[in-house]
Amino acid sequence: MTDFKSQEFRHALGAFTTGVTIVTTCDADGEPVGVTANSFNSVSLDPPLVLWSIAKTARSLGAFAHSGHWTVHVLSAEQEGLSDRFARRGEDKFAGLETETGSNGCPLLTGCAARFQCRTSFEYDGGDHLILVGEVVAFDREDKAPLVFHGGRYALATRKGGESPAADEPHSFSEDFLGYLVGRAHYQFLGALRGELEEQGLTDPEFFALSTLLQRGTQSQAALDELMRHSGFLPQFSPLTRLAARHLLEAQTVEGAPGYALTASGRAVVVRLVAVAKAREADLVEKLGQWDARVLKNLLKQMIALTDNGTVKVWHPQDGRAA
Ligand SMILES: Cc1cc2nc3c(=O)[nH]c(=O)nc-3n(C[C@H](O)[C@H](O)[C@H](O)COP(=O)(O)O)c2cc1C
Structure with missing residues (x-):
């Protein structure tokens, strides 16, 4: 007993x-x-x-x-x-x-x-x-x-990164602060893209709008605003009219509402940029290893879900939402 x-x-x-x-x-x-x-x-x-x-x-x-x-x-x-x-x-x-x-x-x-x-x-x-x-x-x-x-x-499972710097004071607003880590990782990761964006004369919100249209197809202005809201770029920096003026987008009516589609040149520009971003990802995944890359994505998806205040999903339903 x-x-x-x-x-x-x-x-x-x-x-x-x-x-x-x-x-x-x-x-x-x-x-x-x-x-x-x-x-x-x-x-x-x-x-x-x-x-x-x-x-x-x-x-x-x-x-x-x-x-x-x-x-x-x-x-x-x-x-x-x-x-x-x-x-x-x-x-x-x-x-x-x-x-x-x-x-x-x-x-x-x-x-x-x-x-x-x-x-x-x-x-x-x-x-x-x-x-x-x-x-x-x-x-x-x-x-x-x-x-x-x-x-x-x-x-x-993830491997312990033996060589990563030790955490400093628990609440310090510096190298162990999640916002700093996520922000720095984001800027360094997309660093390879920066030169390309400058060459094309595109800002971050403009690239974001183009890649959203590439991924999602033609969208109404309202749907695009909704898809981009989480970035914080709207409404001050709405990139759509400038992109249309450059003939990278064209105005279209989507189910009776004003909307936008990629033009052929807009598609060519964004396909090239997305290829650079994908190559950057492949390089990082290779260095991290498939297992840790999966763990990293899983945690980032959870972080996105936990900090999301009602914006729509940015990935497709079959990719799943972080639990
Ligand atoms: C993660 C996990 C581990 C499990 N490990 C065992 C185990 O080691 N031995 C066992 O008898 N049942 C284990 N179970 C429970 C059986 O899978 C479960 O009882 C199953 O229905 C048995 O099938 P059966 O009744 O059709 O034989 C585990 C379940 C889960 C989810």
């Missing part, structure tokens, strides 16, 4: 950060079975052994206890939806999924960070769980950012 509350025990266990896996096998009828599990761990290099544990209440307990084979899929950061799917009881978890069959006969999922095909070596009673130890008979891996689980929530 224990004298502590199980909820608090769970909470404390959640302090231990893990990856997330899906373990698959086949039941006695040969049907595919799978569960989401974060109890996975490495055990031994020689012989190659891994373990995980399955709740005795899991519907798939029998299949895992008797099949003699199972495959652990270490999920990548993109596979949160798959994790949720295999954590739900009683639905057809494999419906619509493309799977292969591994050399151990178990279903193989794709797009994972690593996969370990195993043969059961030992089974141990583990209280309300059954502990399965397996010998790895085959494995593969892909260079993908892993999905992480901490404190009952999904997370992303």
Whole structure:
């Protein structure tokens, strides 16, 4: 008997950060079975052994206890939806999924960070769980950012930047101030674009208006104002009339309201500038690495959502809004 509350025990266990896996096998009828599990761990290099544990209440307990084979899929950061799917009881978890069959006969999922095909070596009673130890008979891996689980929530992993300068006083309005960091990062990042903008005689708001029209297509003036409101450029510096005077935009009626479209020369100018910005991004992503770039974007999206006072989304719905 224990004298502590199980909820608090769970909470404390959640302090231990893990990856997330899906373990698959086949039941006695040969049907595919799978569960989401974060109890996975490495055990031994020689012989190659891994373990995980399955709740005795899991519907798939029998299949895992008797099949003699199972495959652990270490999920990548993109596979949160798959994790949720295999954590739900009683639905057809494999419906619509493309799977292969591994050399151990178990279903193989794709797009994972690593996969370990195993043969059961030992089974141990583990209280309300059954502990399965397996010998790895085959494995593969892909260079993908892993999905992480901490404190009952999904997370992303980032490397600690060892050489970044130490934080100074906690509330100082300087090098550790978020506004300074975001602002400096923005100016340095777009530094490569500055010369190009000057060459074209374009201001920041003008480039912003052109790239918004490139991304969104023809817009009414009201919609454009709304899309640009978060920049703080409006209404004093509305760039639209000047761009139209330069024949980079042309006035058009959009659903009965005044609006603007890119002209051919406006499109050519902005496509070139966007290409420079994209090349800058590719260069930075290469230096940061895909994982950290993803974490950085995730945090910036959260910051945008948290500081947004009602302006419309600047990215498309399928990119998702920061949680
Ligand atoms: C991140 C995460 C980790 C989990 N880890 C385990 C685990 O290690 N062992 C386990 O039995 N269940 C684990 N679960 C719960 C099972 O995935 C869930 O109970 C599932 O419905 C079991 O499927 P079944 O009842 O169809 O067998 C986890 C769920 C999540 C979301």
